[in-house]
Amino acid sequence: MKARKTSPVSAPRIETHQCSLDVRLEKLSLVPFFQHLSRKTLETVNTGFSAHHFEQGDAIYQQWDRAVYLRILVFGAVRLIHHTEEGKDILLDLLQPGEYFGTLSLFGAGQYQESAYAHTDCCVMTIDEPAFVSILHDHADVAVKLIGINAKRLGRARNTIRDLTTSNVERRIANVLLTLAEKFGSVKMDESLIDLPLSRKDVADMTGTSTETASRIMRRFQQEGYISSGRQWVAIRSREGLTAVMEGE
Amino acid sequence: MKARKTSPVSAPRIETHQCSLDVRLEKLSLVPFFQHLSRKTLETVNTGFSAHHFEQGDAIYQQWDRAVYLRILVFGAVRLIHHTEEGKDILLDLLQPGEYFGTLSLFGAGQYQESAYAHTDCCVMTIDEPAFVSILHDHADVAVKLIGINAKRLGRARNTIRDLTTSNVERRIANVLLTLAEKFGSVKMDESLIDLPLSRKDVADMTGTSTETASRIMRRFQQEGYISSGRQWVAIRSREGLTAVMEGE
């Protein structure tokens, strides 16, 4: 039933030299709240940022750290994890280039409420709080945009809450797979590959279930022909099938 | 086991005349992102707002409405409900005077993502989007504060997600009762009364469980002496007891 034995997920090496001024400006202009700024303004904004590389699995920051930096993902993928006292992890989000993180805590509590790990090798730009607040004061429209984006994130969190209380695991997994395909999908043959290492545990941690249950359900999806998958990768074969599951069959 | 037969929750009638200029300014100054403004500035800000009264149960806005207003609660209590397609309701939050709502959608999607109902008789001030955005542009520090508050709300939503995936219903209910007592508690005798109509269904909708389960568990709490409660009201008798439940006994 599996389409391949070896993972089709691409894993490009990131070279340090890629973070040239032009690349930095380009990535900054990808960030929703900087999108409308002129190149000149971006150059000023850019001076507040510094860039760092991380290798797969590295911790970018930990849940208990003091929140000092706002971060923007330039290359690669980052995962945000909430660790619970019981030792169960919650995968809050998988980020793609252009997304920012760590801001939450910057303005709210003094500590990060989640940990960030390099999901693949990646490059991250950081800015400290005073510099960022000063940007917000100089550019009120950046602040207004940021408010809108945070509002959307809150909306998404509420949807997650809704799904957790009203949907069963099967629906939640169908939902999360479709969402990931939307975000990280790359069309290969007649499939939409989620171009990212993605284990059963990752899916389980995103949907609040156990690895075993995630495995059982994804296997069922495979048998139904909705997806094909192997070790750490998933591709969607029938968007319609998953949508049907999501909506209650 | 019940302390009283009749509800001890206070239910003051709200008179229209209470919304005088002074009251309006006082309530505006309660709002976290307006707190630091001078009286003069507040007076300017106030001109953008208009006040409305609602009776218990009235809909202030509905989930499917176009999001046009930011609202601030002046008197009474408001509940935010997310309706799901299956007909199950989720009680997102209970608001007290000084809290704002409806903003989410104002900057994010075009529609409200939840409905707001008058939980008790209440008075609400509203401002439309252009007027509010103009305030944000004129007062960058208001915008920065708003960002911080939304960050905290997002943090709280994440905590809810964590609780839904890692805690059982008993813990979640203990948690929600303590939180409500913190927010709406008024000390009566040796108890801390949650001074708000609060049904078993409300508790169930806040914790994502069924009315029956909420009832069973709250009865157990009563038998343990942690709470006393009756029809639509709850008082905490042993904060320690509930805390112990919350942390896993």
Add this chain to the structure above:
DNA sequence: CGACGCTTTGAAGGCCCTCAAATCAGGTGG
């Protein structure tokens, strides 16, 4: 005081978790 609606209680059943163990993919070192 009578009806409505909130609350309580019981019973049956399902979903999902946990523990355990087998299977398999991919990388490593000889």
Add this chain to the structure above:
DNA sequence: CCACCTGATTTGAGGGCCTTCAAAGCGTCG
């Protein structure tokens, strides 16, 4: 290039927490 090793995935069995459906108790309010 092959055997081995590590870690991911699959599968099974048993059990617990909660849901759902029903029906009986009781406050409150008119």
